[in-house]
Amino acid sequence: MANNNNIRDDSHQCEKCLPAFCCNYFAFGIDEPENRKDYESLLWKLAHEKTSIYVYRNQWYIMIHNRCNFLTPDNKCGIYETRPYLCKEHSVENCEYTGDDYGFSQHFKSYDDLLEYIKENTNFRFYQDPTGVSPNCV
Numbered sequence: 001m002a003n004n005n006n007i008r009d010d011s012h013q014c015e016k017c018l019p020a021f022c023c024n025y026f027a028f029g030i031d032e033p034e035n036r037k038d039y040e041s042l043l044w045k046l047a048h049e050k051t052s053i054y055v056y057r058n059q060w061y062i063m064i065h066n067r068c069n070f071l072t073p074d075n076k077c078g079i080y081e082t083r084p085y086l087c088k089e090h091s092v093e094n095c096e097y098t099g100d101d102y103g104f105s106q107h108f109k110s111y112d113d114l115l116e117y118i119k120e121n122t123n124f125r126f127y128q129d130p131t132g133v134s135p136n137c138v
Helices: 036-046 085-089 111-121
Strands: 026-030 051-056 059-064 106-108
Touching: 036 051, 036 111, 106 111
Parallel strands: none
Antiparallel strands: 026 059, 051 059, 051 106
């Protein structure tokens, strides 16, 4: 008979995370910027609301901070039993609620964040002063 004492029950993993952190954004990989035009394109993206860019394990990503349409008013999944595979595969080991941080080497939450990075870390000259516009995402 198998020993079931070590079986982990993740069926209620989200009950403690009622802000539903993982259901308030999505992200996808983007090409690492290689030239001035690439950086200008990223600045343009960051000029839009609820957008950030991050680097994780030397890979670049864009994050769109936008609430899932299936979250109920009490921040629970309205389609939990039939949720998409990405939701099912989301692990509690690297969960936004239980993890200390995302582990990003860079996280550009505003136009100015990336502008400062470009000025300090590339040879591309952007003579624009910081805009002073606050980050529009968490």
